[in-house]
Amino acid sequence: MHCFVAYCLASETSNHPLANQTFRSEETHKLKKMITSRLQQINKPAVKTIQSPDGDIIDCVVSHKQPAFDHPLLKGQKPLDPQERPRGHNQTDLLSDNFQLWSLSGESCPEGSVPIRRTKEEDILRASSINTFGRKLNQVGMDTTKYKHVHSTGYVTGDLYYGAKATINLWSPHVEGEKEFSLSQIWLTTGRNSNTIEAGWQVSHQIYGDYLPRSFVYWTADAYKETGCYNLRCSGFVQTSKTFTLGGALSPSSTYNGRQLGINLLIYKVIFLNIRGGI
Structure with a gap:
């Protein structure tokens, strides 16, 4: 029960x-x-549904009907075309589509739609409550002293950055029980973590219901107090790729003393210029 x-x-x-x-x-x-x-x-209406070999159901959702556009500031709008990447970072730098199990069969979403991993009832039931579903433990007032983090980091600090890139080794580590998790990520933050963007892979039974390494993004605009969530489980993050699924299983992974596989992550700031002319 x-x-x-x-x-x-x-x-x-x-x-x-x-x-x-x-x-x-x-x-x-x-x-x-x-x-x-x-x-x-x-879960938005799908124009196509794909059954992944790992048990996931992938819904191809019209881009402007994805959860992000439930936000009052985006309602009624359509996604902007992806901006040109910084010089030296072309399409080949990004994560290969073949890393995701659902696309190995050659399936893809139609033009104008994005692939979204369908959320199931059991996903919500694994959360502590409906309101906290999709959010971090330390974001929802839980006793984080029960959940110790062991981690290693490398970081840089400064006053002005326009982005960051990381190559992350992809593993499928063993985790015990439903609460334990493992992840590797790139994390951009402003002072005191008031605004953050995180992306990488994670193994988390509590979030996904299995022990597969899966891609993820996370964000918050107020130091994890009221805003933010994983992937597309709330409005805020706009997906533009029609070949990559957030929360999708990644395969194959690295092996000890064997083949090493990694993913490249690039996060950069886009500056919009509003140029007006006149006499």
């Missing part, structure tokens, strides 16, 4: 068997409606 902690505890407050049963039935129905509503927000 799957249930959120808040609902399970509440159902045990009465000692009357019939009252307990009625309460549980009402709360279960309420929870089901909330989950259905959340899934409808995230």
Whole structure:
């Protein structure tokens, strides 16, 4: 049986068997409606559906109907054409499409659509609540002292940067249980982490329901307080690629004392110039 902690505890407050049963039935129905509503927000109508060999369902969604355009500032607009990459960073620098299992069969999304990994009911049930679904543990007020991070970092600091690039070795590490996870990422942040952009790969059963290395992005605009989420699980991040899926499984991976495989990640700032002429 799957249930959120808040609902399970509440159902045990009465000692009357019939009252307990009625309460549980009402709360279960309420929870089901909330989950259905959340899934409808995230999963947009697809023009094509692709079944991935790893069990994922990939929905090809019209670009301007993806979750990002639920945001009030984007509602009714259409995605801008991808900007030209900085000199020296062409298409061959990016992650090969063949790293994702769903595209190995040669399937792809039609022009004008983007591939989005479908969110399932069990994905939401693994979260601590519906409201915290898709967000980080330290972002939602949980006791992070129970979840120790062991990590190594390399970093640079300064006043003015226009982007960053990293080549990250791709592994499929063993993690234990549903709470433990492993990741490798590039992380850009302003002072005190008030705004961050993160991208890389991660193995996380709690997020994806399996132990496969998967691509991810994450962002926040207020130091992880109220904004931000993984991939396309909330409005904010606009996807433009029709060949790459956020949250998609990556394969093959590196082997110890064997073949080494990596992914290249490039994050850069685009500056829009508004030039006006006159007499």
